[in-house]
Amino acid sequence: xxxxxxxxxxxxxxxxxVGTKVNGWVDDLGAVGIFLLRAFIMVFRAKQLxxxxxxxxxxxxxxxPVVMLVGLFTGMVLGLQLYYTxxxxxxxxxxxxxxxxSLIRELGPVLTAIMIxxxxxxxxxxxxxxxxxxxxxxxxxxxxxxxxxxxxxxRIAASIISFPLLTAFFDIIGILGGYLTxxxxxxxxxxxxFYRVETSVEIDDITGGFVKAVVFAIIVSTIxxxxxxxxxxxxxxxxxxxxxxxxTSAVVLSCVLILISDYVVTxxxx
Amino acid sequence: MKKxxxxxxxxxxxxxxxxxxxxxxxxLGNVSLLGDDSYSLYAEFSSVSGLRVGNPVEIFGMEVGxxxxxxxxxEKQQVVVDLKIKTGIDIYDDAIASVKTAGLIxxxxxxxxxxxxxxxxxxxxxxxxxxxxxxxxxLIGKYAFGDIKKDGGETKGEEE
Numbered sequence: 411x412x413x414x415x416x417x418x419x420x421x422x423x424x425x426x427x428v429g430t431k432v433n434g435w436v437d438d439l440g441a442v443g444i445f446l447l448r449a450f451i452m453v454f455r456a457k458q459l460x461x462x463x464x465x466x467x468x469x470x471x472x473x474x475p476v477v478m479l480v481g482l483f484t485g486m487v488l489g490l491q492l493y494y495t496x497x498x499x500x501x502x503x504x505x506x507x508x509x510x511x512s513l514i515r516e517l518g519p520v521l522t523a524i525m526i527x528x529x530x531x532x533x534x535x536x537x538x539x540x541x542x543x544x545x546x547x548x549x550x551x552x553x554x555x556x557x558x559x560x561x562x563x564x565r566i567a568a569s570i571i572s573f574p575l576l577t578a579f580f581d582i583i584g585i586l587g588g589y590l591t592x593x594x595x596x597x598x599x600x601x602x603x604f605y606r607v608e609t610s611v612e613i614d615d616i617t618g619g620f621v622k623a624v625v626f627a628i629i630v631s632t633i634x635x636x637x638x639x640x641x642x643x644x645x646x647x648x649x650x651x652x653x654x655x656x657x658t659s660a661v662v663l664s665c666v667l668i669l670i671s672d673y674v675v676t677x678x679x680x
Numbered sequence: 681m682k683k684x685x686x687x688x689x690x691x692x693x694x695x696x697x698x699x700x701x702x703x704x705x706x707x708l709g710n711v712s713l714l715g716d717d718s719y720s721l722y723a724e725f726s727s728v729s730g731l732r733v734g735n736p737v738e739i740f741g742m743e744v745g746x747x748x749x750x751x752x753x754x755e756k757q758q759v760v761v762d763l764k765i766k767t768g769i770d771i772y773d774d775a776i777a778s779v780k781t782a783g784l785i786x787x788x789x790x791x792x793x794x795x796x797x798x799x800x801x802x803x804x805x806x807x808x809x810x811x812x813x814x815x816x817x818x819l820i821g822k823y824a825f826g827d828i829k830k831d832g833g834e835t836k837g838e839e840e
Contacts, residue, residue, distance in 0.1 A: 463687055464693070466690045467686040467687075467689055467690045467692070470690070470697075471690055571694070573816070575697025575698070575700070575701070576695065576697070578701045578704060579697065581700075582700055608685045608707060616705055622703070
């Protein structure tokens with residue numbers, strides 16, 4: 411979101427642009443923070459359950475086939491790549507551990523979050539954005555319905571519920587995918603594959619993965635809803651174009667922040 | 681798609697998701713299966729290098745317990761290892777506990793030769809005969825620098 415130039419005083423160009431930009435980011439950060447806080451508090455008000463269930467359907471249940479498909483192929487390609495690398499060290503027995511740990515710790519939460527962003531995040535932004543530009547949110551305001559509670563809170567709650575569940579699907583199907591390539595295709599020992607999976611995965615890895623999934627859920631839903639909700643305040647376009655730009659920013663920003671927060675959460679957990 | 685209402689699908693989704701999470705937590709997270717039907721034995725080692733809490737305890741290669749914890753005995757200059765053994769496994773008082781490595785560069789585990797004397801070790805007893813882990817680096821160093829006597833003479837080692 412660009413800002414209008416300050417008038418008058420002579421300012422050196424690098425400092426002005428950098429300063430304005432940074433100020434803009436800090437303002438946006440604060441706005442997102444307040445947005446998240448208000449919407450999150452509204453989750454616990456009455457009568458949210460039907461809308462939360464509805465959103466879990468759209469965000470969670472309908473993303474499940476995509477997530478499982480991506481999980482299957484991620485596991486299969488991991489099995490393939492890791493096998494050919496481990497064969498050089500003679501440690502193909504470690505395939506089970508390698509696949510399980512990389513999926514549960516990193517790839518599961520991150521790839522699930524990215525897939526759901528692409529599917530449900532973009533639709534959240536567009537839906538709320540169009541409701542904004544067609545003034546439906548103003549109509550809600552005139553009916554004294556809090557649009558934040560009505561539109562945004564169910565989506566945030568549904569994301570927090572769905573992301574960990576879908577991450578679990580991804581992990582399990584990914585491990586099965588690794589089994590398909592490693593054991594069925596490349597002839598590894600089935601018993602040692604699952605034995606390695608069971609012994610090398612610890613409870614800390616699993617909880618870490620789910621903590622990440624929840625963090626990603628909050629980030630994705632907040633950013634996508636925020637971009638859609640404030641699409642009318644974009645200074646670079648109006649109407650339909652602004653919805654398009656908001657959706658693009660929302661998805662790109664969500665993906666970038668998923669990866670950045672992945673690093674931060676990982677370094678905090680380790 | 682009015683055949684299945686949205687609620688049903690969501691319900692199924694959440695249930696399957698929770699089952700998946702539960703499966704991962706229980707099966708993969710190594711939730712302890714020993715629990716109450718186990719008893720503690722202690723063993724003193726002069727070194728437990730590489731041994732960690734949770735490493736298995738094996739008798740004749742079969743896992744019968746886990747390493748529960750470590751304690752330092754500073755008077756005797758030894759480490760007291762708390763071993764949790766499954767109830768029903770008999771270990772006698774002439775048992776030997778040794779720290780071994782699974783494979784050449786693997787996880788450490790405690791191997792117990794249960795012994796054959798008449799006296800059974802009771803919960804809380806000490807295994808007196810212990811063997812600390814073999815330090816591979818030390819061994820290779822000794823061989824390379826000619827400390828190990830072979831056939832009555834010294835090994836070649838480095839040319840002096």
